[in-house]
Amino acid sequence: MKLVNKLNDPDFIDRLRLTNMNYEAEEIAIEAGPFVPTNTEKAWLFYFLRHEDTGAFLDADTRETLLRLLNDQQASPSLHNYLTEKGKPDIERAEAPLVKTLRSFISAETCMHISYQTNNGATYNEEGIPYWLMYNIAKKRWYLWWLRHDPECEPLQRRRLTPVTNISAVSSLDIDKTPYAEELEQLLPKYEDKRVAALLWKPLYENMDVQRLFHAFSSFEREIVEENGSYQLLIHYYPEEEKYLLSKIRLFGPHVRLLSPKALQDELIHSAKMALKNYTKS
């Protein structure tokens, strides 16, 4: 089981891209490739095909064919035999079939009719175009970014982010998608919208590991500033990431101090006060 294999050298792969071969002073056209996985890579895929719920991705037929082609990996050593995963969330994957349908709509740029509920229970039946699926790894949940059809309204106001579990049905719609095409580009959150939170590391115990802090926020764009032996973490985040960021900051309790922004700090203080109240009243 070689993970680092010389047969994955990019120069070698580059050579396989060639589409001409010379035979007796004549050029013959050949296909690019073959791009063939190594046993380590195949064994890895075989494991996940057998153990993960593939319903959100593969048709049953595709999965069967893959398993048959990879059957020689049956006895390959797997890291999973020696692996314990601590704290892996245990999630029901009820949204799987819809995710697959939505992905095919996005790939084919298909408009859709969508029935969904908001978190407060209101039900909607609308038309629009889906443009990104989003998977939150921490929550293990799927979301759909889509644009509601309404010529009266500015694109940004028609932008929707709906949890896939809240969608009850979608069907493809044969309408002209041209009016949407230009708008889609500008719909994703922009760099310029990012805000910065400054977090000071001030552990109560001398032996606490600062790496844990750096690591915990590694999914955000961040900078570390060192000043007189103490560390400040500048975290760049999109406004919609605020809730997740707050829960991450809370994780570190009294060992960090949020220096800015003020609004986030207020939120943190408020939640600590409420939590303390829960203790004193019970």
Next chain:
Amino acid sequence: MYSLGGGEVKQQTNVKKRQEILRSFFVYDGVHDLNEVMEMLGVSESTYYKTVKEMTDLLYLDEMSKIGRQSNKEALQNRIKYDPYHNMQNFLGRLYQTDKIEETAMIRYALILKLLDHYGELSTTELLAKLGTHFLEESDLDHTASLDKRALKRYVDVLVADGLIVKSSRKGESFYRVQTLFDHFWEDELIDLHAFITFCTYAEIPAAPGFLLLDKLKEHMLKRAFIPQEKLEHTIYQYPYCGRVLDEYMCYELLPILEEGRSVKMRYSPVSEQRKQVVQKSRRSKELIEIIPLKIVFDYHFARWYVLGSPVQSVPGEELQRYRVDYISHISKGAAVDPDLLAQLREQCASELENSWCVNYVSEVTKVKVLFQVDKVETHGNFIKKKVQEQGQWGQITEEHEDGSFVWEIDVRGTAEIIPWLRSFGRGATVLEPVEMRNQMIADLREVLAQYEACE
């Protein structure tokens, strides 16, 4: 006693060097210190810059133009910054493409694969004849013309062993063909497969082989099946721990040792020294130790890898040691371990891991009782309850109230690790028992408030 060959040791040292440089840029963004890294790795300044250049080239591969006027260091730093909407690829996975192949071998392997791909199955004799008459680039002939049957066998054997081609024998002759995988699928299926592998590399562990597979699949789709790139872009992944893939190298190096039930010799920087509030300051002192590795543990809360093992000199029944994978280097195989001892240690390992929230040294089991409260129950259900059920491991809900609040209980070895998770609920979680933990939570909350009052 068995040990790794010279080539493997060299590869390990090289990968470790690249891994630590990538890690340093990724984790210590802004405080990446050239001197620290050089000292930790025991390399000169020129090696450091050479490695940075090597990694930058690899990370930009076909997009060298994107480096622009940045220095190699800046370019490297910018490339590995993840942004869910604009910089979505985890380039740290490229670490696994750093092994170089010698030129003659590369030309020979490539031509063998190309010939088998173009002509289909070929016997040794046919393959040898074609190698003498075909070439991809004219200069190849210097490397391929002199191949004889014995030399050819060495090359095809490697390709067979790594699963790129298949060998069959008929009438005393060997036949070879490419072991195709992606060629068996239609465009839609390939798009689905690409989505599945991408998902696994972000959401599952281990992920490193997935990055390699993904790169090949992408090559196949773009260059061989002519599927447009846009069809592969449909999903955004939020909050990945991109850095976790770096440590998988050591895990895979440990795999054959675990399979064979051997001990392992390794260099290790003790955690006690590491836990000071410094960045990498004490990484120089590395002890040479020999342990019997038993389990690899991945902690999802902080995305960290550990190895549980027993030092070879320890006496039966002694507590196992927990090693951080990122502090391990220079591993080599030790002696085979007595099967009875191994079985006994594995059992001990399973029991030490049972009831521990993640990885710690506490043996005493404590009952923790928590009251979870919700602001209001939404139409779609009780989100706090859902989160507790999904993330609360083996804990159980023991009481439920009409207002949506509920009591949750768990028997856990040591309470320190569970506290951060409970804190993440903010006011939603109140510890009822044990009283020491409850008092600790209260003291922590007071401390948090005191901090802000003090700075106002």
